[in-house]
Amino acid sequence: MDALAPSLSLNQAFLNDVIDGLSARVPAIPARWLYDLRGSELFDEITRLPEYYPTRTETGLLERHARDVAAVAGTGRVVVELGAGSATKTPILLRAMDPAAYVPIDISGEYLQESADALQQLFPGLTVLPLEGDFMRSIRLPRGLPAGPRIGFFPGSTIGNMIPSTAVDLLRSFREALGDGSLLLIGMDRRKEVDVLLRAYDDPAGVTAAFNLNLLRRINAELDADVPVGAFRHCARWNDLKSRVEMHLQAVRDTCFTIAGHRFSFAAGQTIHTENSHKYGLRDGRLLLEAAGWWPREEWTDGEEKFAVILAEAETPRIAP
Numbered sequence: 001m002d003a004l005a006p007s008l009s010l011n012q013a014f015l016n017d018v019i020d021g022l023s024a025r026v027p028a029i030p031a032r033w034l035y036d037l038r039g040s041e042l043f044d045e046i047t048r049l050p051e052y053y054p055t056r057t058e059t060g061l062l063e064r065h066a067r068d069v070a071a072v073a074g075t076g077r078v079v080v081e082l083g084a085g086s087a088t089k090t091p092i093l094l095r096a097m098d099p100a101a102y103v104p105i106d107i108s109g110e111y112l113q114e115s116a117d118a119l120q121q122l123f124p125g126l127t128v129l130p131l132e133g134d135f136m137r138s139i140r141l142p143r144g145l146p147a148g149p150r151i152g153f154f155p156g157s158t159i160g161n162m163i164p165s166t167a168v169d170l171l172r173s174f175r176e177a178l179g180d181g182s183l184l185l186i187g188m189d190r191r192k193e194v195d196v197l198l199r200a201y202d203d204p205a206g207v208t209a210a211f212n213l214n215l216l217r218r219i220n221a222e223l224d225a226d227v228p229v230g231a232f233r234h235c236a237r238w239n240d241l242k243s244r245v246e247m248h249l250q251a252v253r254d255t256c257f258t259i260a261g262h263r264f265s266f267a268a269g270q271t272i273h274t275e276n277s278h279k280y281g282l283r284d285g286r287l288l289l290e291a292a293g294w295w296p297r298e299e300w301t302d303g304e305e306k307f308a309v310i311l312a313e314a315e316t317p318r319i320a321p
């Protein structure tokens with residue numbers, strides 16, 4: 001395949017998602033397109049905001065309980081991370097687990113290599129086997145991994161981006177890929193007071209707004225488009241029925257624009273839905289795991305129960321009841 005092909009097809013996929021999404025009855029663009037280089041930088045900035053509690057809370061939970069994880073999991077497992085690996089969270093787990101190998105899986109090869117290199121420097125003796133691929137489509141672990149049970153690591157409440165059916169599909173395919181005897185360490189954001197949630201997704205410094213609006217800038221930069229970015233504002237909403245924070249881009253006036261020859265018009269007040277962030281009650285998170293064949297063994301939460309880290313065990317299918 002020639003070197004340009006992957007980026008051309010990525011561009012085509014972006015274009016298709018944007019055109020289909022904006023043509024839908026409820027205009028929406030898949031959240032994955034928020035995370036270009038600039039978007040990832042802005043998300044990084046979000047994680048350091050005083051109002052954005054999830055990253056800080058989860059990191060604290062991992063620091064406090066990595067030993068408890070190792071006590072259940074034992075040492076010498078293969079650690080498989082869904083995502084490139086966080087510079088702050090992953091080392092906490094690896095230090096406690098003393099794994100046989102570390103396999104980060106991410107769609108962005110460049111970002112993956114960078115973070116894998118950084119972790120390799122931190123753990124010179126560790127076998128690091130980065131795997132480029134879209135874990136939302138399929139998970140196939142590399143051949144020749146050290147034998148023995150695996151532990152999956154899925155931090156950040158990334159699961160919260162997915163609607164329940166997609167979340168269960170992903171957790172089940174992860175269960176298949178990791179195999180019998182495996183464990184899963186997953187971070188889930190809890191339901192809490194609406195004003196705390198909304199402040200985390202609409203910070204006074206406007207970083208989350210910039211993150212959301214960056215999608216329109218990206219469309220203009222990559223898709224031959226003339227979206228008037230100033231005609232939209234960032235909007236975070238709590239959807240209680242679906243138990244999620246939604247990010248939208250809301251038209252502040254009537255506006256129309258063209259993307260690759262397709263014309264779109266938005267009336268003032270209309271929105272483009274850009275991201276979901278599901279929040280789980282105590283039972284919700286467990287039900288999601290159980291529905292996908294994972295049995296929650298341990299659950300750790302902070303004093304205010306803002307965030308939960310759950311250690312689940314691959315369930316052996318058996319005849320009910």
Ligand code: AVJ
Pocket residue numbers: 046054156157158160161200201208275276277
């Ligand atoms: C990376 C999906 C976990 O939903 O909290 C943060 C993304 N969006 N602020 C989240 C996000 C706006 C974040 N996740």
